[in-house]
Amino acid sequence: MKGWLKFPISFLLLAHGSVAQLRLVALPGKSPLVTFRIVLTSGSEVDPPDKAGLAYLTAMLLANGGTREMTYQQLTAAMFPMAASVSAQVDQEMCTFAGATHVDNLREYYKLLRAMLLDPGWREDDFKRVKDDAINNLKVGLRGNNDEELAKEVLYQNIFQGTPYGHYPGGSVSSLEKIALDDVKQFYRLQYSQSNVILGIAGGYPETFPESLKRDFRKLPEGAGFRPRPKPASLIEATRVVIVDKDTRSVAYSMGFPIGVTRRHPDYPALLLAASYLGQHRMGGVLYDEMREKRGLNYGDYAYIEYFPQGMFLMEPSPNLARRYQIFQLWIRPVEPPTAKFALRLALYELDKLIKGGIPEEVFARTRDFLMKYVNVLTRTKRAELGYAIDSVYYTMPNYNEYLKTALAKLTRDEVNRAIQRHLRTGRVVIVAVSKNGEELKRLLAGDEPSPMIYNSPKPAAIVEEDQIAGKWPLHLRPDDIQVVPARDVFQ
């Protein structure tokens, strides 16, 4: 674990030892709002193999069900005048319960939040509603209504198959159908323990509030909780493609491969910079310039080194999606079917250029300066500041904002280029496409024919020349490397 050597000894000890104490992050401020983030440091990676989605259902029932004393209806009525709610986010290693209240209503709101998390009602009718919603979330939300998210989640599932991350946090239709209320109650008893909880509060709360928060959550059993053995994704031996076949207008891509870099790895800042250069989420970058701006292939193209769900709705990533294993991911937004193969080739060609040529000096400096300031934008709300602070506790690393600025200030172009060499590649990639006529796309991708481009306006010679090269970029795909799956079968 070379990556940990740069951290002070105390962090190392914390990371390896069990943390028996309830952890608390409190960020006082002047705002009249009080923000809560209660994070369970356990998630869908601990779902039993035949009960994928159990962590998700448990969290959703807590956030969308009644308490022992109040029905969900009464709870909703009590929250309504405060314009307050509790939301849940579930990932492989974390379940986050978030909410905010005006300080006027702090006591009343907290009483409800506390009862929801510590004294749940476990009613069958709440469970039935939440379970139906979870199943529809897969059948309708993911398969039916959002091709881009579908491609991304199929990618993660494919890369991590056979590991504790090998299923979508929201589970699968057949496994959700099998889960009973007793399973959920048991999951809660086993996992919702003091050692698995990080309490987060920020804003204009009274000084004594955090202590009472801690006191209340000591009601949870101390328990260590179960943690599966860390297991990286298996080696990808050759590039493979999954085509999710459904009736849709265009072709949505997500592609990637595992990287051994998380937020606390020494190469994190360098790789973050490389990803920002290649495609800074919803802002720009090489892929965006080459694919959208110069060629009009689609609406945008971006690169990631951390899991970023819901990217089509969010300008910035949500915190509290910490993971021990990440992938390098390219997001190619829907392209018109006739340009589907060219777009894929161009994306890999651009990645290859970065790996072979490195990042240009001048752009390196600009990207570094961007990230050093952009981190302030990322953490500008108390909500985000609190979320990042909790992630730092989980990763046992310093304050994200300070850490990143310090690390970036020292970073050199050579270090970035070496990190690119170490971690990025264009071979052994998993590619997921959501498309209609899947078999036709399969035939197209498996062939060696060039992908000529025809534009609606004249292009500069440099683009035409580059298209000649990119249009012949070897994908090295045989029919056996390409699997066509009907949309109705994914997450089934």
Place this chain on the structure above:
Amino acid sequence: MRPHVLLLGFLAAAAFAAPGPQKIFPYAYSQEDLPNGLRLVTVPTDYPNIVAAYIVVQTGSRNEVEPGHTGFAHLFEHLMFKGTEKFPAAKYDETIRRIGAASNAFTTDDYTCFYTTFSKEDLGTVLIMEADRFQNLHYSEPEFKTETLAVLGEYNKNSSSPFQKLQEALFDTAFDASTYKHTTMGFLKDIQDMPNQYPYSLKFFERYYRPEYTTILVVGDVKSRPTRELVEKYWGPWKRGGYKPDIPAEPPQKGPRAGHVDWPVPTLPIVTIAFKAPAYDDATRESAALDALADLAFSANSDLYQKLVVEEQKADLLYGGLADHVDPALFQITARVRKQDDLDYARDRILDTIRGFQDQPVDAARLDTVRKQLRYSMAMRMDSSDAIAGILASYVALRRTPETLNRQFEQYARLTPEDVQKVAAKYLVEAGRTIVTLTGVTLTALHPATGPAGGSGGAR
């Protein structure tokens, strides 16, 4: 050049001391007009270091009056990132990245908003670059043609959501003359024809990207005076235009309408019931009463929601309301049901609920709860300078002043149960009603897609 300055200082302390309810917008701000018609609103907030500059152009899909040119306001949101001679697109992007800013734009039915969030020391850089692109935008025909493809790409990425298609069908069915007949994205055939419309695009810029259509909101760790000086210097030379669009009025609807969308893949069935409703108005209590009605009848705390979603579990989604618009728009109620057999049931319960609100006034205590909810909801949304700027942008788009927000909440405070009953009886009537349903295919009966569409979520 000294502009004519109208300075309105609203001190939060003064608001607390005033009789009646406290103003909902707690910040002192200044509002000033330049001689060319440009308006500047500066709002210093308590949030340190960060500044949000939101530039609101009162031009949206509502302004697309000529047939064949729907979607142009949104296309222009994209074109504004094409650069100028001084700041070509690449240099603009480089500068934005160097200063670590977050920058994007969005278009609605009524306005286009360009926004940048950045560190306070970069205010000058941002205002200079923004002034330049608003006055000197320059793009070639090939660049234009390529950008129209990115817009088509945006249409494509939206098209996997049935809600987008449902809205498209609803607007087209409900409206005859109003430009709200098309969504902000525009009709697909117009988007596909955009590459051929370069000369029209130049005309569009000439017409609408003018100071009299534009309000600059600067919110955050700023001071009014230096901000005003920067704006005077860089935005002062911008020439006023003279174009006023002739936006057709929607004739009164004379009877109920209906539509249906077949969705090519499996999905849960959806029903939307819409009624012709008035344009935003804070001189009367009508808009406020319709907002309260939406909360009372269709929010998660409503009897109908509790019945359909929580108790009977026939629907998994229910919501309703009227988004504030410059022109008369639609009060919409949408339910998504778990089983196709329950689609008519959900529709009938929504119609029963409306009749209930028409027949008798709502309980005064429940109305008070809604008022409280609206105030806390707004107070809690103001949790960063860019959130505040975003809220103000929507109000500035209606009446060109942040005071609109205060006026709306003053009307909420004055509402009576009779007001709510009156608007239910006046607007939620059969003659102005349009019902559109959407159902997906079963797994054994897949057939080709029709062209779905939707709104604009950003230039990138």
